[in-house]
Amino acid sequence: MSVSVTPERCSGCGFCSIACPQGVFEMKEGRSHVVREEECLECHLCEVSCENEAITVKDSG
Numbered sequence: 001m002s003v004s005v006t007p008e009r010c011s012g013c014g015f016c017s018i019a020c021p022q023g024v025f026e027m028k029e030g031r032s033h034v035v036r037e038e039e040c041l042e043c044h045l046c047e048v049s050c051e052n053e054a055i056t057v058k059d060s061g
Helices: 015-019 045-049
Strands: 002-005 025-028 031-034 055-058
Touching: 002 031, 015 025, 015 045, 045 055
Parallel strands: none
Antiparallel strands: 002 055, 025 031
16 A cells, blocks of 8 residues: 655645544644555545545555
8 A cells, every 4th residue: 555645736724634533644834744655544525625635545456
């Protein structure tokens, strides 16, 4: 599984960071960054909360 943020689409709103129950994201320099990908539960709350579709969660299988 992989979690990624498309920097060009990220507005820095922080909704993904707030929505994620595992703390996968941190806000740095006005943008969201994946810092604990291994903690992802694949709940997709980050994707749903991102109005700019900057977050992608993909199953590695």
